[in-house]
Amino acid sequence: xxxxxxxxxxxxxxxxxxxxxxxxxxxxxxxxxxxxxxxxxxxxxxxxxxxxxxxxxxxxxxxxxxxxxxxxxxxxxxxxxxxxxxxxxxxxxxxxxxxxxxxxxxxxxxxxxxxxxxxxxxxxxxxxxxxxxxxxxxxxxxxxxxxxxxxxxxxxxxxxxxxxxxxxxxxxxxxxxxxxxxxxxxxxxxxxxxxxxxxxxxxxxxxxxxxxxxxxxxxxxxxxxxxxxxxxxxxxxxxxxxxxxxxxxxxxxxxxxxxxxxxxxxxxxxxxxxxxxxxxxxxxxxxxxxxxxxxxxxxxxxxxxxxxxxxxxxxxxxxxxxxxxxxxxxxxxxxxxxxxxxxxxxxxxxxxxxxxxxxxxxxxxxxxxxxxxxxxxxxxxxxxxxxxxxxxxxxxxxxxxxxxxxxxxxxxxxxxxxxxxxxxxxxxxxxxxxxxxxxxxxx
Amino acid sequence: xxxxxxxxxxxxxxxxxxxxxxxxxxxxxxxxxxxxxxxxxxxxxxxxxxxxxxxxxxxxxxxxxxxxxxxxxxxxxxxxxxxxxxxxxxxxxxxxxxxxxxxxxxxxxxxxxxxxxxxxxxxxxxxxxxxxxxxxxxxxxxxxxxxxxxxxxxxxxxxxxxxxxxxxxxxxxxxxxxxxxxxxxxxxxxxxxxxxxxxxxxxxxxxxxxxxxxxxxxxxxxxxxxxxxxxxxxxxxxxxxxxxxxxxxxxxxxxxxxxxxxxxxxxxxxxxxxxxxxxxxxxxxxxxxxxxxxxxxxxxxxxxxxxxxxxxxxxxxxxxxxxxxxxxxxxxxxxxxxxxxxxxxxxxxxxxxxxxxxxxxxxxxxxxxxxxxxxxxxxxxxxxxxxxxxxxxxxxxxxxxxxxxxxxxxxxxxxxxxxxxxxxxxxxxxxxxxxxxxxxxxxxxxxxxxxxxxxxxxxxxxxxxxxxxxxxxxxxxxxxxxxxxxxxxxxxxxxxxxxxxxxxxxxxxxxxxxxxxxxxxxxxxxxxxxxxxxxxxxxxxxxxxx
Numbered sequence: 001x002x003x004x005x006x007x008x009x010x011x012x013x014x015x016x017x018x019x020x021x022x023x024x025x026x027x028x029x030x031x032x033x034x035x036x037x038x039x040x041x042x043x044x045x046x047x048x049x050x051x052x053x054x055x056x057x058x059x060x061x062x063x064x065x066x067x068x069x070x071x072x073x074x075x076x077x078x079x080x081x082x083x084x085x086x087x088x089x090x091x092x093x094x095x096x097x098x099x100x101x102x103x104x105x106x107x108x109x110x111x112x113x114x115x116x117x118x119x120x121x122x123x124x125x126x127x128x129x130x131x132x133x134x135x136x137x138x139x140x141x142x143x144x145x146x147x148x149x150x151x152x153x154x155x156x157x158x159x160x161x162x163x164x165x166x167x168x169x170x171x172x173x174x175x176x177x178x179x180x181x182x183x184x185x186x187x188x189x190x191x192x193x194x195x196x197x198x199x200x201x202x203x204x205x206x207x208x209x210x211x212x213x214x215x216x217x218x219x220x221x222x223x224x225x226x227x228x229x230x231x232x233x234x235x236x237x238x239x240x241x242x243x244x245x246x247x248x249x250x251x252x253x254x255x256x257x258x259x260x261x262x263x264x265x266x267x268x269x270x271x272x273x274x275x276x277x278x279x280x281x282x283x284x285x286x287x288x289x290x291x292x293x294x295x296x297x298x299x300x301x302x303x304x305x306x307x308x309x310x311x312x313x314x315x316x317x318x319x320x321x322x323x324x325x326x327x328x329x330x331x332x333x334x335x336x337x338x339x340x341x342x343x344x345x346x347x348x349x350x351x352x353x354x355x356x357x358x359x360x361x362x363x364x365x366x367x368x369x370x371x372x373x374x375x376x377x378x379x380x381x382x383x384x385x386x387x388x389x390x391x392x393x394x395x396x397x398x399x400x401x402x403x404x405x406x407x408x409x410x411x412x413x414x415x416x417x418x419x420x421x422x423x424x425x426x427x428x429x430x431x432x433x434x435x436x437x438x439x440x441x442x443x
Numbered sequence: 444x445x446x447x448x449x450x451x452x453x454x455x456x457x458x459x460x461x462x463x464x465x466x467x468x469x470x471x472x473x474x475x476x477x478x479x480x481x482x483x484x485x486x487x488x489x490x491x492x493x494x495x496x497x498x499x500x501x502x503x504x505x506x507x508x509x510x511x512x513x514x515x516x517x518x519x520x521x522x523x524x525x526x527x528x529x530x531x532x533x534x535x536x537x538x539x540x541x542x543x544x545x546x547x548x549x550x551x552x553x554x555x556x557x558x559x560x561x562x563x564x565x566x567x568x569x570x571x572x573x574x575x576x577x578x579x580x581x582x583x584x585x586x587x588x589x590x591x592x593x594x595x596x597x598x599x600x601x602x603x604x605x606x607x608x609x610x611x612x613x614x615x616x617x618x619x620x621x622x623x624x625x626x627x628x629x630x631x632x633x634x635x636x637x638x639x640x641x642x643x644x645x646x647x648x649x650x651x652x653x654x655x656x657x658x659x660x661x662x663x664x665x666x667x668x669x670x671x672x673x674x675x676x677x678x679x680x681x682x683x684x685x686x687x688x689x690x691x692x693x694x695x696x697x698x699x700x701x702x703x704x705x706x707x708x709x710x711x712x713x714x715x716x717x718x719x720x721x722x723x724x725x726x727x728x729x730x731x732x733x734x735x736x737x738x739x740x741x742x743x744x745x746x747x748x749x750x751x752x753x754x755x756x757x758x759x760x761x762x763x764x765x766x767x768x769x770x771x772x773x774x775x776x777x778x779x780x781x782x783x784x785x786x787x788x789x790x791x792x793x794x795x796x797x798x799x800x801x802x803x804x805x806x807x808x809x810x811x812x813x814x815x816x817x818x819x820x821x822x823x824x825x826x827x828x829x830x831x832x833x834x835x836x837x838x839x840x841x842x843x844x845x846x847x848x849x850x851x852x853x854x855x856x857x858x859x860x861x862x863x864x865x866x867x868x869x870x871x872x873x874x875x876x877x878x879x880x881x882x883x884x885x886x887x888x889x890x891x892x893x894x895x896x897x898x899x900x901x902x903x904x905x906x907x908x909x910x911x912x913x914x915x916x917x918x919x920x921x922x923x924x925x926x927x928x929x930x931x932x933x934x935x936x937x938x939x940x941x942x943x944x945x946x947x948x949x950x951x952x953x954x955x956x957x958x959x960x961x962x963x964x965x966x967x968x969x970x971x972x973x974x975x976x977x978x979x980x981x982x983x984x985x986x987x988x989x
Contacts, residue, residue: 214949
């Protein structure tokens with residue numbers, strides 16, 4: 001049910017779009033401004049700083065290829081310093097003072113929620129590249145990362161169907177993304193597979209947790225009762241390194257108790273010796289090891305841009321790559337960088353992804369992605385062991401939560417609504433301000 | 444040696460696969476002289492490997508079986524390479540190669556069929572034969588079965604342990620004969636257990652006796668299954684299980700104690716430097732965490748300078764980490780702290796600023812990303828006390844290191860001239876100066892000592908957690924907590940406070956969860972400080988009152 005294939009109409013539209021890239025006449029010689037809103041200092045700098053570099057590299061490549069609509073692109077970088085309210089201020093600065101045409105940015109959900117009202121008030125364009133918990137669709141935001149149905153649900157299906165898992169440990173960091181994801185997963189496991197309460201263990205740890213001895217030993221005990229056990233991990237950021245080290249040292253073997261991670265990519269693994277972790281899993285929409293020429297070209301360009309042989313690429317980088325290309329394509333199609341025109345033009349646009357397929361922008365501002373499960377290798381890379389046969393369209397509202405089951409998002413005319421209730425036939429309207437306040441006060 | 448090679452003919456992909464595969468490899472091993480003729484037949488090898496280059500993992504499993512049955516003498520190398528992910532195929536000419544080193548973009552390879560050295564190939568041109576956990580398990584048990592017969596003592600022990608719960612009719616005979624030829628007591632014990640689990644499944648009540656007292660989880664699963672049944676066997680199994688539960692409880696207690704001590708020793712290491720700068724000198728140094736971070740980064744730096752020698756690098760990083768942090772500590776003391784003497788609030792703010800500067804400096808100069816510090820071979824893994832209790836080695840080393848650092852500090856403070864001067868200056872600065880002690884010099888030395896010890900903590904932490912710009916932040920609060928709880932100015936207080944907080948935390952964690960356990964510890968300390976504002980071991984004498 002999560003494998004929605006883009007309809008022929010969109011494909012046709014996008015093929016036309018590809019063919020007829022308008023021979024644009026330069027309207028003025030001012031450069032097109034591309035805003036970059038990623039933390040370069042503070043806790044999130046570890047993840048976000050590479051995304052800033054990625055967008056800068058893409059801008060540079062675009063300029064070398066002749067710019068866009070005959071104009072130069074100019075990156076405008078600001079540093080929101082991992083401070084969520086500061087994200088909103090910096091976004092306002094980008095839109096009001098710098099007058100950027102588009103923004104690529106954010107990592108954590110709470111920072112996105114903070115920026116949301118600014119985007120809607122000033123009618124900006126934001127491309128958000130990270131896998132997230134769903135339950136949102138804004139007119140001004142394009143979600144190029146995975147929604148839950150593009151990551152966690154297929155991953156759990158893989159564990160159940162292919163690995164034969166019967167007992168589940170849901171381990172996560174204590175904040176909104178793991179809690180929402182685990183709520184969806186718990187409901188899904190009980191409804192779909194009839195898993196008993198006893199066979200689910202839920203565990204939350206604080207950000208940056210470093211002493212995993214007890215939890216790993218508990219997981220070992222939980223998994224030694226004869227039923228096949230797996231850990232579904234939404235542990236985020238820094239805490240993963242000591243977690244995986246402890247797993248390795250306590251001898252938790254992937255063949256016995258595999259750990260399926262949703263927030264561990266090549267970059268996180270570059271901080272650990274992966275020898276003892278071979279076989280543990282991660283679910284993403286892209287892996288650096290994907291064997292296509294587009295991917296190798298991207299990696300080569302990235303290595304050259306950084307002038308460092310050891311740099312790695314990861315899933316959010318690919319999301320920016322797709323988002324950036326979709327935006328340039330839409331600008332070409334619209335013949336202008338005007339936000340409203342681009343917003344209309346981008347729906348249905350298809351661009352190649354790095355795994356040999358195409359990503360299409362859906363009317364709910366989410367994109368189509370293949371879902372892959374990879375096993376960790378001893379060189380810090382993942383080998384893909386399972387993949388959806390076709391791409392999956394992102395679902396903004398989960399089908400497994402009672403509140404959001406009836407909601408859909410469609411930003412095409414005439415509906416133009418991010419949370420249309422199918423049962424009642426009404427649009428719930430924007431509540432970005434409230435959501436932002438809620439997210440910020442909860443932090 | 445009696446091995447039922449005959450039944451290999453009708454091998455099927457099924458639950459029995461593991462056994463068939465294992466025995467197949469075994470036959471191959473014994474049959475090497477006979478199989479030598481197969482070597483000439485190169486096409487056969489190519490075909491065998493080609494069968495592996497398919498998408499479906501089930502087909503791959505059958506292809507692995509075919510390789511084992513082929514009795515080709517290169518089978519062992521192929522399977523090992525497949526297990527390690529080194530068996531790859533050239534995209535253009537379809538040739539199978541084994542990668543010998545997969546670092547970077549150009550990899551040295553050898554031909555999988557002939558074993559010839561083929562130089563370097565680009566990873567772009569190679570496609571790896573992927574395996575998944577199921578195949579990994581299949582390959583491992585096949586290879587370990589060979590090890591049971593030919594491996595050294597440790598390999599045989601591991602192989603025998605892996606057999607518990609996996610024995611069936613066919614395998615039980617060959618294992619029984621293997622048991623007769625086995626000399627190692629531990630391997631015999633494991634094989635006996637493996638056979639007993641099999642006999643228990645057949646309803647043999649004597650098997651329970653063999654299994655009684657075993658802490659192995661596969662044995663426990665087998666006993667639980669037997670206890671769910673009816674009759675005498677079930678009763679016996681229940682009794683044995685109750686016994687095992689009792690022992691497990693003891694083990695769990697020991698384990699919690701170890702976890703607590705190990706967490707405590709990390710706290711002690713992080714706090715002991717602060718116990719000197721804050722406790723003895725009275726300087727509130729918010730940049731203490733960053734001095735720890737610099738120590739961790741020196742550990743990383745040493746590994747960069749000595750690639751390939753992680754062990755030596757770790758040992759060398761102990762003095763280097765000390766010196767780097769001590770030096771930075773001196774610079775902070777001279778440039779900031781000495782001008783703010785007696786103004787704790789300003790010192791706090793200024794050193795907090797220094798800590799932010801140091802963090803951003805590392806982000807800009809090194810990288811905002813975490814750096815990877817390799818754990819040397821002798822520090823990874825764990826020592827097994829028994830089947831249910833094993834102690835992780837890296838933490839064991841850190842515990843030992845904490846004890847050494849603490850002992851050295853006590854010696855310095857109580858047995859050296861520097862220690863004497865430090866104590867004199869902190870107790871009565873004016874009097875000490877009039878006795879001819881150069882107080883400024885003592886200040887510098889003390890601060891350098893405290894900072895250097897923070898660097899040592901960093902070297903130890905690099906083996907446990909992330910080496911990144913944020914490393915220090917996560918330990919600064921804990922460090923102050925330990926020093927205040929232990930009693931400001933008392934090194935022994937810091938030791939006792941660190942260890943007890945570690946143990947309290949680990950005892951609470953299993954039933955309260957990590958988040959709540961941390962909060963409970965904080966609340967406990969707040970209440971404790973209300974009652975005893977000077978901590979566990981308050982300093983006595985006039986200096987303390989002043």
